[in-house]
Amino acid sequence: MRIKRSLQAAALIAAAVLLGLLTVQGSYALWNATTSAAPGSVSSASFDMAMTAVNSGQTTNMTLANGTAATLTLSPAGTLGPGTPVYGGVQVTNNTNAGGQFNTVITAGQPTIANVSGGTLASYISVTAKRATSTADCSNSAGYVAIGAGGLDSPTVAKNGSTIFCFQASLSSAAPTSLKGQAVNITLPLTARQCGVSGGC
Amino acid sequence: MKNSTLIKGTAAIAVGAALLLGGGGTLANWNAEAAAAPGTIVAGDLNVTAAAGVWTDRTGATININTYKVVPGDKLTYTQALTVTLVGDKMAASVVLANVPANTFTADNVAISPLKLTNTAGDVTSNTVLKPVNGSATQTVTASTVFEFKSTTTGRSDVAKNYDLGNVSYTLTQLTQTGLS
Numbered sequence: 001m002r003i004k005r006s007l008q009a010a011a012l013i014a015a016a017v018l019l020g021l022l023t024v025q026g027s028y029a030l031w032n033a034t035t036s037a038a039p040g041s042v043s044s045a046s047f048d049m050a051m052t053a054v055n056s057g058q059t060t061n062m063t064l065a066n067g068t069a070a071t072l073t074l075s076p077a078g079t080l081g082p083g084t085p086v087y088g089g090v091q092v093t094n095n096t097n098a099g100g101q102f103n104t105v106i107t108a109g110q111p112t113i114a115n116v117s118g119g120t121l122a123s124y125i126s127v128t129a130k131r132a133t134s135t136a137d138c139s140n141s142a143g144y145v146a147i148g149a150g151g152l153d154s155p156t157v158a159k160n161g162s163t164i165f166c167f168q169a170s171l172s173s174a175a176p177t178s179l180k181g182q183a184v185n186i187t188l189p190l191t192a193r194q195c196g197v198s199g200g201c
Numbered sequence: 202m203k204n205s206t207l208i209k210g211t212a213a214i215a216v217g218a219a220l221l222l223g224g225g226g227t228l229a230n231w232n233a234e235a236a237a238a239p240g241t242i243v244a245g246d247l248n249v250t251a252a253a254g255v256w257t258d259r260t261g262a263t264i265n266i267n268t269y270k271v272v273p274g275d276k277l278t279y280t281q282a283l284t285v286t287l288v289g290d291k292m293a294a295s296v297v298l299a300n301v302p303a304n305t306f307t308a309d310n311v312a313i314s315p316l317k318l319t320n321t322a323g324d325v326t327s328n329t330v331l332k333p334v335n336g337s338a339t340q341t342v343t344a345s346t347v348f349e350f351k352s353t354t355t356g357r358s359d360v361a362k363n364y365d366l367g368n369v370s371y372t373l374t375q376l377t378q379t380g381l382s
Contacts, residue, residue: 030375031247036300039254039279039366042348044306045270047360063357099269100258194273196352 045098054089085170089138093162109189119182124175138166245289249373254281273354316346
């Protein structure tokens with residue numbers, strides 16, 4: 001009996017294997033062909049905006065490699081005094097490697113003026129700004145205006161194009177002589193944004 | 202007795218020879234022959250080849266994907282023509298694509314339509330049965346996908362990112378039909 005059952009089991013297994021082989025072989029018996037293609041890689045552009053100080057020529061990217069915002073010292077030319085403002089400026093260049101159109105607008109925000117070493121000079125300082133087409137325009141006192149709440153926008157800056165902001169710091173005629181030798185830190189935030197692809201900025 | 206046996210043997214030989222002569226007589230009857238040409242068995246064909254793919258931008262202009270850098274607002278379309286050869290009276294096949302890699306951009310910043318196949322009748326899925334067309338051994342199936350970098354992308358998100366679409370494969374497989382086993 002035991003031998004008979006073993007033989008039956010073996011026969012059953014053999015039949016199952018044979019059936020399986022026949023089934024698999026059947027699917028491979030039909031023709032098939034394959035081709036492949038490499039569509040390539042979709043790569044996004046960089047968003048590199050270079051800033052160059054007008055007076056010193058110092059340059060940096062608006063965003064550093066670690067992703068943080070850069071700080072550029074503008075080093076105003078001249079010595080500030082009543083009736084003798086000082087000037088500085090920054091040239092911003094759109095250095096993106098975008099494949100298509102990549103227009104930008106740069107906005108200079110309102111300045112923050114902070115006293116240094118416990119001084120009181122800040123309240124006598126005013127900062128005005130203007131857009132310029134050349135760095136030489138910065139030393140021309142004409143055209144400077146206060147920066148409004150919405151900031152001062154540049155014209156549209158296309159790929160590889162640039163724009164110039166000039167800044168003027170003036171000392172109030174009411175400033176007392178006790179302020180001589182004091183210094184302030186003036187911070188001017190610059191923001192670059194991409195314009196709409198189909199629309200304007 | 203000996204003579205009798207000899208006579209009988211001789212008679213038997215004579216009868217056999219007479220039978221042989223009689224058999225030879227059938228060659229003299231009518232006969233005819235005819236030739237037939239069963240014809241040639243010709244195998245059909247099944248093949249798929251891919252033409253070079255083309256990338257276009259939102260305006261329809263062709264771009265070189267190897268050098269082009271996308272920015273928010275860009276919309277690129279990839280199109281590739283597949284030439285499918287199907288020959289055979291009982292030929293039928295399906296075509297499927299594989300090896301489409303997953304997106305590597307931030308999901309919220311892009312809209313990617315999955316690579317799909319279409320022909321003149323509409324979408325071609327793995328369940329679509331392609332058959333030979335009249336008058337031509339080949340037919341065209343088009344593979345396409347759309348990559349949109351959303352203009353709602355903020356900050357510097359996905360700057361200098363890369364999405365490699367790898368090697369997409371298209372496989373054409375014959376389907377069994379009635380009369381085939």
